[in-house]
Amino acid sequence: MISAFLPSYLIRYTIFGLPTTVLEGMVLLTFVAWVIKHGAQWGGVTKNFLKRQALSYPFNRWFWAIILFLAASILAVYTSPNHLAALGIWRAYFLEPILFFSVFISTVKTREEMLKIIWALVLGAIPATLLALAQEFTGWLIPNPFWQNWATRRVTSFWGYPNAVSLFFAPLLPFVVYLFEHTWRKTKGLFWQDLFYSLIFFLFFLDIIFARSMGGLTAVAGTLLIFGLVFRRTRKITLIIVIIAGCLAFLTPLKNSLQEEFFLQGVSGNLRVNMWGETVEMLRSRPILGAGLAAYQSAVAPYHILNWAEIYLYPHDIFLNFWSEVGLPGLIAFLWLVLLFGRAGWRLLKVRQGDDLWLVETLLASMSIILIQGLVDVPYFKNDLAIFFWILMGLMALNFKFSSQYAHS
Numbered sequence: 001m002i003s004a005f006l007p008s009y010l011i012r013y014t015i016f017g018l019p020t021t022v023l024e025g026m027v028l029l030t031f032v033a034w035v036i037k038h039g040a041q042w043g044g045v046t047k048n049f050l051k052r053q054a055l056s057y058p059f060n061r062w063f064w065a066i067i068l069f070l071a072a073s074i075l076a077v078y079t080s081p082n083h084l085a086a087l088g089i090w091r092a093y094f095l096e097p098i099l100f101f102s103v104f105i106s107t108v109k110t111r112e113e114m115l116k117i118i119w120a121l122v123l124g125a126i127p128a129t130l131l132a133l134a135q136e137f138t139g140w141l142i143p144n145p146f147w148q149n150w151a152t153r154r155v156t157s158f159w160g161y162p163n164a165v166s167l168f169f170a171p172l173l174p175f176v177v178y179l180f181e182h183t184w185r186k187t188k189g190l191f192w193q194d195l196f197y198s199l200i201f202f203l204f205f206l207d208i209i210f211a212r213s214m215g216g217l218t219a220v221a222g223t224l225l226i227f228g229l230v231f232r233r234t235r236k237i238t239l240i241i242v243i244i245a246g247c248l249a250f251l252t253p254l255k256n257s258l259q260e261e262f263f264l265q266g267v268s269g270n271l272r273v274n275m276w277g278e279t280v281e282m283l284r285s286r287p288i289l290g291a292g293l294a295a296y297q298s299a300v301a302p303y304h305i306l307n308w309a310e311i312y313l314y315p316h317d318i319f320l321n322f323w324s325e326v327g328l329p330g331l332i333a334f335l336w337l338v339l340l341f342g343r344a345g346w347r348l349l350k351v352r353q354g355d356d357l358w359l360v361e362t363l364l365a366s367m368s369i370i371l372i373q374g375l376v377d378v379p380y381f382k383n384d385l386a387i388f389f390w391i392l393m394g395l396m397a398l399n400f401k402f403s404s405q406y407a408h409s
Helices: 003-010 022-037 042-054 059-079 083-107 111-123 126-138 163-187 191-210 214-230 232-251 255-262 267-285 296-303 318-351 354-373 383-402 404-408
Strands: 012-015 018-021
Touching: 003 018, 003 022, 003 111, 003 383, 018 022, 022 083, 022 383, 059 083, 059 318, 083 383, 111 163, 111 383, 126 163, 126 191, 163 191, 163 214, 163 354, 163 383, 191 214, 214 232, 214 354, 267 296, 267 318, 296 318, 318 354, 318 383, 354 383
Parallel strands: none
Antiparallel strands: 012 018
C-alpha cells in the first residue's frame, strides 16, 4: 500500500501540534503493526530482527552500513543550528525510511510479493502521470505563471516544481519494462497487455519530456548507454546508435542548445556550477560534519556569489547533498550502501537466471538513473524519493536472498 501512495506525503496535517504527512503516518502505523505482530516487548522484536534479518546473509553485510547511515544522520541533527527543523527532516528522510526497510525485508517472503510491490509502484504513479498530461495541454494547476505559459510550459503534476516529476518517473521506467517482460514470458504476449505496458512507458517518458528536465532525460539516456555497452549482446547496436545520435546532434539546428545543456553553459547549468562552487567552499571550512540537517542555506550564505539567485535548500548534487547535510560519515555510509547494492547485483548477474536476471537489471538500471540524475539534482532528500531508495535496497537484498546462489551458499 505504501508503495502505491508515495506522493501522499503532499497531504499534510498535524497531530498534537506535530506536523506530519499521510505517507509518514502509513509508515509509522505499519511499523507499529509489525512490532505488535512480533511481540509487544522490544526485546522480542530485536531478537526477531537480528536473528532472522540483520544477521542473516546478505543482510549482515548491509547492517553496519545502515547503522553508520543512521548514526551520521543523528549526529547531523545535533550539529544543526535548527534542531527542530533538523528533527523533522531526520524523521522523514532517515528514521522512517529505515524503519520501512526493516519491515520490508522482514515481511516480504516470496517473489510473488515482490512483484506486487512493483505493480503498486507503477500503478500508483498513474494518477500523477494523468495530471501531468492534462497540465501540458491546459496549464491547469501549474503554480508558477512562467511554467504555465504555453511557450515555457513545464508540468509539475502533484508536486510544486517540474524536476520533481522527472525525479519520480525516471527511476520507474525500468520497472515498467520489467513488468512488460515478466508478463510477456508468462502469457506469451497478449496484445492488450503489451499495449497497456507500452502506453504506460510512453506516458511516463512523456511526463519527463513535458517537465523539460534535461537531468531526467540524460539519466535515462546515460543508463541505456551504460547497460548497452556492458552487455555483449547489445554492445554493437549501442555503439552504432551512439555514433548516429552523435552525428545528428552536431548536424541539427539544436547543436548549440544541446552543447549548452550538456556542458552546463546555459542559465541552469551556470547556476548549478556556481552552487557547487559555493558548497565546496563551505565544506572546506567544515569538511567532517558538513552543515548539518536543515542548515545548508544558512551555512552557504557567506559564500553565495550570485546575488540575483536564491539559495536553494540543497546543492543539487547527490554527493554534495549528503556531505553537506550529514557530513563525511553520512556520505561514506551512502556510498557504502550503493556499493553493497551494486555488488549484490553484480553477483546475481553472474548467476544469470531468468526472472532473477531481469529483476536485477531493472534494479541496477533504476539505481543508475537515480545516481546519474543525482549529479545535477536532489534524488533522495524528499519523502517519496527516500522511501523509493529503500524500496530498491530492499528488493535487491531480498532478490539476493531468494536466489539460488544464496540457497546453495
